[in-house]
Amino acid sequence: MISSAWPWLWWRFCGRRALARDRWRIVLVLLGLALVSALSLGFVSASRQSIEAFSSAVGALTGKAQIEIHAAQGVPLTTSAIAPLAKALSRDFFVIPTIDRSAIVAGGDCSSELVNLVGVDQIEAASAARRSEGLAYVLPSESTGELLLARSLATRCNLHPGDELVLTINDQLRSARVATILDDTENQIASNLILVEIQLLQSWLSERGQFDYLIVAPRMLDNAIDHLGTTLTRLTQQIVTLPDLILVNESIRRERGQALLGAFQSNIMIMVLLALMVCGLSVFNFAQAQVQARRNEISTLHTLGVPAIWSVWFVVLEALVLATLGAAIGVLLGGPVINASAELLRSSISGIYVALGSTLRPTLGDEMVVVLVTVQLICALAVAIPALAARKIAPTLATRYVDHTESVRLRIWICVAATSLIAAGSLTLLAQKLHLVLPSHIAALCVVLALGLVSLPTLYWLLRISRALVPVSAPWLLARSTVAGSLHSSGFAVAVNAISIALLVALSLMIASFRETLQSWTESTLHADLYIRSQVPDDALHSARLSQKVVEVIAAIPGVQQLSKFATLNTTISGREVVLAGTDLNAGDSQFQLMDGVLNPSEFVAGQSILLSERAAEQLSARVGDKLKVHHRSLRVTAIYREFGSQDAFAVINYQLLAQILQQEGIRPTIRTLAVFLSDPNQAAQYYAQIQAQFPALRVTVNQELKRNILALFDQTFAITELIRILVVVLCIVGSTVCSLQMLRARARELKTLDVLGTSSQTIRSSIAFEGLTLALPALVLGWIAGVILALLLIYVINPLSFGWSLNISWQPAAFYFPVLALVVTIACSCGAVMVQVGAAMRNARVSDE
């Protein structure tokens, strides 16, 4: 059968000799594939492990059949405060006071390990409460230690019973010994957990008699889950008599954790998808160049009667072999990369996800197979077009010497590009009209597509114009001839570079604009000296309400000039869900950055007008001057303001008006935030310390610190885009260099002819530099233009539709400089590689052979 000749021919056509002939290109392609594989493996592994560990930690900390009771008023829980509750519950439930803090531990092999230090009252009683989950917190009677360590922590830090640890808690150093290692065969315990008796922890924290929350667990284990419903009902009845306590069950923590993890996961997946996409483009580029360079050989095979479909399989198999090798190398390198990226993630997010950061312990596992298969699939898909192009190579090419006549159908390229742009514009209008995000995303893709399509015609016309404008010289003639002779390949190189530049420009502009808008917003809206809220979560997104007692206590502190309260009520206006907020304008300066309209204080205080956040205005389709029905009251929309503190739709009225509404509805005002204005702002630090000491369950933040935290949070969130930018540049360099080396091999005979004619190596190197410049200039100009278009789309359309946040565009020069630098480096690397190789290529070429 003829098919038996296939492997024989494949090995000789694509195998050892072919690889040896192109070894440097192959090395570069393998390097790119290995890099992508290692990165993908690292991020995916870290993501999966962190989610599992965090979910486990949440589950372990909150338990399955238990509830936590926190102080809602911001005052610490004390034994006397919960005495009635504990007495009411003690028959059917374990009621365990608990303190939960973070600490840094040094001991064993660990020098600074972040741990969760949990102090529980009567560890053995707590153990009994959780024995349904197979846990046993047992302090050996003969033990001289105080700490019970999670097994994974002990293993990580090589700790054993009797070992001494130094703990840093609230900047204080404490030493203690390991009493025992917690036996947890079912991974119920958080990997960084240390248990200690609450009295000891209270002494370390100087908080005797105080604790953070109660763990409430049913004694009846058989129907523990059923008890949960009953417990909640009973405790709710109990809570009515104790208005200063709130319930937190594990679903709230899990919800909040999932929300945080969702954002984290999205960033990771964007990173991985981008890496895989660029990998696919590089492989496509390589295969395309390979098919072009070996066009004559493929044509000869077709002439000799080799089935055309074999060419397809040659190209695909070559890509798969490279993909397997590259991915295998990347996976082997993945271990160190994973650990390095875990460190990076831990350091970049630990300010937000304390527990999450400490649970990042990625290990290699099934992800290796997933990455291997994914990279191969991407490569196989990426080479589909070049493979099919190889099939189409006509046998007649073999009878002509180096037919470089490419028919370029410019009209088609321009028409499709124009169509894409028109589609982008239409979809943008549609998105704005219908308030849908998806059409705007497709519009962005259409812009990128148009950019890619318009690159070849741009290059073509640039070359034509240059005939008239650029003085003729040998290097320029050679360069122009080379670029024009392989217009499709050159056009593709321009397109790839232009798209990379466009993405870099758009990303940089969007982030710079976002940051500047955010900074401007914080400066204009945050005027209070101190900001206070509870540390306790009320639900996944909000902190617990503050009681009137807390408000009164803080207001009574000497030196506190005014308090601005921000109370909220979830309600509907015109059938849309909004958060109706009440604010006291008299308490301070305007805290709203207005986008439209004017805030008339007297009208507002009189309860006649309403402020809408940008999100609310968009959802309610309301404009300044419109009248809205709010709880049987007709209020005029006086202004629309920017709100970066939440993605909820906020409608703001005067605090007194809200209090009236709440009273009529029989609802108590929910104050979640206090803004404190001091008579002497210079004393903010002292008041911060005083209030924080008095109410440790509250989170008190000084104005400047809050502004810094907001921007730091922003920088942390978008830190990952720095990696994206670097990755785009690195893969651009690899792709361009591979393409250039491929084209060099195809031109070897031409270069040898030039050498024979007496062309100096300096002229040839100059022509290579001119080629680089010819490809760089249109890429830069097109990339800048498209980058600005994409940035405008992101800032004025996608962002407002997605998050309800409009931004002011900030024309940062750095957004344009960095892509120039990236392009210069890319072109320099690819030209440099060609210049290094050109000598060898010319030596090895023969003028008279085929």
Add this chain to the structure above:
Amino acid sequence: MNPPNISINHSSTRQASDQFIVTCQLLSKTYIAGQIEVHALRGVSIALRSGEFVGLTGPSGCGKSTLLNILGMTEPPTAGVVYFRGAEVNFSNSVALATLRRSQIGYLFQYFNLLPTLTAQENVALMLLLNATGSAAAMARAAEVLKELGLESRIQHLPQALSGGEMQRVALARAIVHKPALVLADEPTGNLDSKRGQQVLGLLSEIAANGTAILMATHSSSALERCSRVISMLDGFSTEAP
């Protein structure tokens, strides 16, 4: 150096017979480049018998290569019919054309078109492997043919290590190893010196004498002297030389 004596392993030596290997009737080929139509062939009709050594001559651009491409089943005609061994060739069936090319036709290109990553032996053995010969037998037969062409010491060399004449002989070996009914040669001596060119022509004559039909496009008058028949072409038309 005298051209080596080739003995092609035919089961019986065939004389030039009345059997037509390939026939074309009123072949036309028109290329369209933008607004311009190029009539490469205008109603060309020729027939090749088994064992004939036919020369095809004419000025550059007269349609020689186009005619070779169509008779070699690598390019379809705009009009006209081609018969191979009496059967009409269906140019729309690319799979059948490929089968026909590898089994019945040998190609000798002007620029050799040897695959650079295959040795001389492998380049020749490729044709046998494509015709379902086993690997060992194909390599052995390839070595035998190359030996007959005086290339015994070069069979393991890659094309870039061969001289022009050696490459053309390897290409010739590739063209005949699978005993095709028709060999198409496009300027086979165009890149060779006179001595090596004569050598190749001698080999082609011997191949024709063994029953293979050969159609050779050439400008060389000395090459045409070897042909039993000469077809002249001019502006897409063909005429038989007297």
